[in-house]
Amino acid sequence: xxxxxxxxxxxxxxxxxSFGLTACRERPTIYVYNWGDYIDEDLIAEFEExxxxxxxxxxxATNEDMYVKIKSGGSTYDxxxxxxxxxxxxxxxxxxxxxxxxxxxNSLHIEERFLGLEYxxxxxxxxxxxxxxxGILYNTTMVDDVVDxxxxxxxxxxxKELLMLDSQRDSIAVALLKLGxxxxxxxxxxxxxxxxxxxxxxxLVLAYVVDEGQDKMIxxxxxxxxxxxxxxxNARMENPDLAFAIPKEGTNVWFDVMAVxxxxxxxxxxxxxxNFMNDPEVALRNAEYTGYATPNKAARDMLxxxxxxxxxxxxxxxxxxxxxxxxxxxxxxxxxxxxxxxVKAH
Amino acid sequence: xxxxxxxxxxxxxxxxxxxxMFLVLYYAFTIPTETGATWSLENFGRFFExxxxxxxxxxxxxxxxxxVICLIxxxxxxxxxxxxxxxxxxxxxxxFVVPMWMNFLLRTxxxxxxxxxxxxxxxLLANLSLPRLNILYTEAAVVLGMVYNFLPFMxxxxxxxxxxxxxxxxxxxxxxxxxxxxxxxxxxFPLSLPGVVSGVTxxxxxxxxxxxxxxxxxxxxxxxxxxxxxQQFLVVGDWGFxxxxxxxxxxxxxxxxxxxxxxxxxxxxxxxx
Numbered sequence: 001x002x003x004x005x006x007x008x009x010x011x012x013x014x015x016x017x018s019f020g021l022t023a024c025r026e027r028p029t030i031y032v033y034n035w036g037d038y039i040d041e042d043l044i045a046e047f048e049e050x051x052x053x054x055x056x057x058x059x060x061a062t063n064e065d066m067y068v069k070i071k072s073g074g075s076t077y078d079x080x081x082x083x084x085x086x087x088x089x090x091x092x093x094x095x096x097x098x099x100x101x102x103x104x105x106n107s108l109h110i111e112e113r114f115l116g117l118e119y120x121x122x123x124x125x126x127x128x129x130x131x132x133x134x135g136i137l138y139n140t141t142m143v144d145d146v147v148d149x150x151x152x153x154x155x156x157x158x159x160k161e162l163l164m165l166d167s168q169r170d171s172i173a174v175a176l177l178k179l180g181x182x183x184x185x186x187x188x189x190x191x192x193x194x195x196x197x198x199x200x201x202x203x204l205v206l207a208y209v210v211d212e213g214q215d216k217m218i219x220x221x222x223x224x225x226x227x228x229x230x231x232x233x234n235a236r237m238e239n240p241d242l243a244f245a246i247p248k249e250g251t252n253v254w255f256d257v258m259a260v261x262x263x264x265x266x267x268x269x270x271x272x273x274x275n276f277m278n279d280p281e282v283a284l285r286n287a288e289y290t291g292y293a294t295p296n297k298a299a300r301d302m303l304x305x306x307x308x309x310x311x312x313x314x315x316x317x318x319x320x321x322x323x324x325x326x327x328x329x330x331x332x333x334x335x336x337x338x339x340x341x342x343v344k345a346h
Numbered sequence: 347x348x349x350x351x352x353x354x355x356x357x358x359x360x361x362x363x364x365x366x367m368f369l370v371l372y373y374a375f376t377i378p379t380e381t382g383a384t385w386s387l388e389n390f391g392r393f394f395e396x397x398x399x400x401x402x403x404x405x406x407x408x409x410x411x412x413x414v415i416c417l418i419x420x421x422x423x424x425x426x427x428x429x430x431x432x433x434x435x436x437x438x439x440x441x442f443v444v445p446m447w448m449n450f451l452l453r454t455x456x457x458x459x460x461x462x463x464x465x466x467x468x469x470l471l472a473n474l475s476l477p478r479l480n481i482l483y484t485e486a487a488v489v490l491g492m493v494y495n496f497l498p499f500m501x502x503x504x505x506x507x508x509x510x511x512x513x514x515x516x517x518x519x520x521x522x523x524x525x526x527x528x529x530x531x532x533x534x535f536p537l538s539l540p541g542v543v544s545g546v547t548x549x550x551x552x553x554x555x556x557x558x559x560x561x562x563x564x565x566x567x568x569x570x571x572x573x574x575x576x577q578q579f580l581v582v583g584d585w586g587f588x589x590x591x592x593x594x595x596x597x598x599x600x601x602x603x604x605x606x607x608x609x610x611x612x613x614x615x616x617x618x619x
């Protein structure tokens with residue numbers, strides 16, 4: 001009799017557990033890994049509502065952080081947001097899954113000129129999420145000169161008044177652009193020259209920052225800062241004294257894209273998420289929230305004219321003649337690493 | 347039975363201390379090649395280039411300065427708490443401990459707003475028509491951050507040793523004719539040495555390896571050893587060089603522990619660790 005009771009108990013437990021399991025199975029989950037403050041989080045709730053998928057949302061601060069986490073294999077994210085050069089690196093290292101464009105019909109809203117770019121020529125692995133440039137954000141009450149050249153970042157007049165990016169490719173790119181070289185140069189001498197220039201600039205720099213730069217500029221703590229265009233848009237809304245300029249020597253045009261890691265557990269859910277984010281209405285609200293330019297044509301057409309006609313946010317093609325996209329550097333990356341380590345240690 | 351109860355700790359230590367330690371050593375002494383890795387001292391050779399030795403020098407200098415300031419500020423505070431002059435000494439003790447309930451990063455961020463150009467201190471100074479103080483993003487700010495964050499680690503061990511000193515010994519010294527100064531130099535201070543030693547160690551080590559304080563309050567300009575290691579692992583991905591720096595750091599910490607235990611003498615059991 002006791003034996004029977006035990007059997008019944010075990011069966012009951014099993015039934016309960018299996019109920020629990022099916023309950024979980026009914027609520028599949030996708031894991032999304034994005035830059036900090038880079039999405040309108042209300043949209044995530046709406047996506048959950050619409051698809052009945054659960055979204056677990058995590059954030060990172062730099063491409064390199066994200067890369068290390070995916071590479072080490074300890075985590076299984078379904079959607080990630082690498083930048084152009086990092087995407088290429090991840091493709092080359094076979095870390096990504098191909099996108100299923102059939103299940104992303106909203107991809108047709110993406111402007112033609114943002115597809116088929118060098119970092120992912122066939123758009124097999126990625127669709128663009130935002131794009132922008134790098135330029136100089138400056139406080140018009142503190143800067144009298146015309147800001148149209150990277151040279152101003154080496155002007156001793158603004159000693160301890162300028163903020164540089166604590167990001168190696170971006171800061172080295174600024175020096176390369178000032179020197180008139182390609183931001184993707186593989187030439188050792190050109191890179192050494194850029195490194196020297198950055199060391200020379202170091203006494204003038206107030207601080208090397210990433211996220212704090214925007215706040216410091218809003219608070220009037222510095223006169224000039226190298227920032228990404230979307231941050232400039234946000235900062236200018238908070239402090240009308242600020243202005244943004246893309247220097248005449250050229251700039252870096254960058255793309256942050258949506259991609260799916262190779263070992264994602266819920267690739268189907270990931271495709272639905274990417275499709276959702278490319279819905280014109282959703283992309284519009286997201287662009288309004290983040291302040292970054294959207295590659296989604298339908299969304300862009302719905303944005304207010306004063307935003308889409310602002311060439312610092314949506315530069316037109318002639319503004320971008322001298323602009324370059326970062327490419328993955330392969331082995332030469334270690335030279336960039338070394339130069340940046342030396343600049344920082346100087 | 348005793349052996350058996352130790353078992354989980356041995357496994358824990360092997361998994362999380364010994365194995366990682368060997369991994370660090372492995373990465374430090376190898377360089378990647380086409381086919382795998384080969385033994386090499388290249389990573390260490392690179393560390394001994396002048397530019398990185400300067401980083402090491404700067405780290406040691408700032409750590410020593412911070413430790414000395416902590417000692418100068420912390421010892422009298424510990425004496426006040428251990429003595430009888432002040433009746434509410436628990437309140438002071440609590441005041442030292444309460445900030446530690448808050449997150450370390452948050453406390454360091456708070457200093458950013460206090461020290462910045464239009465920050466709390468400067469607004470106050472401006473209202474008093476005094477000249478402004480621009481110390482954010484300087485070495486002074488980094489030292490300030492270290493002293494602020496690590497001061498409790500100096501005060502608490504010294505306090506715990508001082509409060510255990512037998513009052514009779516101090517009274518005896520007085521009865522035998524020593525003035526207050528001699529009582530302190532000949533009796534109290536020597537007896538408190540174990541506390542000073544553990545306080546110094548507990549401030550010096552984190553000060554030597556910190557990377558958050560120097561990045562936030564130094565604005566990324568004052569690269570310390572900790573920043574260099576962090577950069578190698580998180581940004582650059584050069585695990586070999588990062589591990590080599592870590593190994594050098596371990597050597598320095600072992601050295602400082604050896605020096606400290608020499609001073610510590612026999613009374614190890616009084617110290618906090």
